[in-house]
Amino acid sequence: MTDTLKVLAQSNPAAQTLTDAYAVPGAASTTISSIVVCNSGSAADKFRIAIAVAGAADAAKQYLFVATIGLTLAATDKVCVYAGGSALSFNVFGVEVT
Numbered sequence: 887m888t889d890t891l892k893v894l895a896q897s898n899p900a901a902q903t904l905t906d907a908y909a910v911p912g913a914a915s916t917t918i919s920s921i922v923v924c925n926s927g928s929a930a931d932k933f934r935i936a937i938a939v940a941g942a943a944d945a946a947k948q949y950l951f952v953a954t955i956g957l958t959l960a961a962t963d964k965v966c967v968y969a970g971g972s973a974l975s976f977n978v979f980g981v982e983v984t
Contacts (some may be wrong), residue, residue, distance in 0.1 A: 887984065890944070890983075893944070893978070894916065895907040895908035896969055897901060897976045902968070904966055904969070905976055909962065909965075909981070910961050911961065913958070913984065916959045918959065919955065919966045921965070921977070921978050921979075922977045923975070927972075931969060933967065935951060935969040936949045936950070937965060938964040940963060941962050941964055944966070957980075965978055
């Protein structure tokens, strides 16, 4: 198995649209070390982060926000992001194991 440290995703989703930021490739697993959210606008905004296990349809139980992170994901799991406005960007960092 090979561990690859990398930027897993960078996303600037359209306002009020749930967006797949990162999907674990088939036959791989991933540990997310951090998810960084940046508001490049001047107004306050809201965001959501969800983990869709095996690419499941959106559900309230998938949403999270934590200050300490070390999320482990299996093949086909997804990190989904949502921004209230268009000035938020999301960066996902971690290790892909193939």
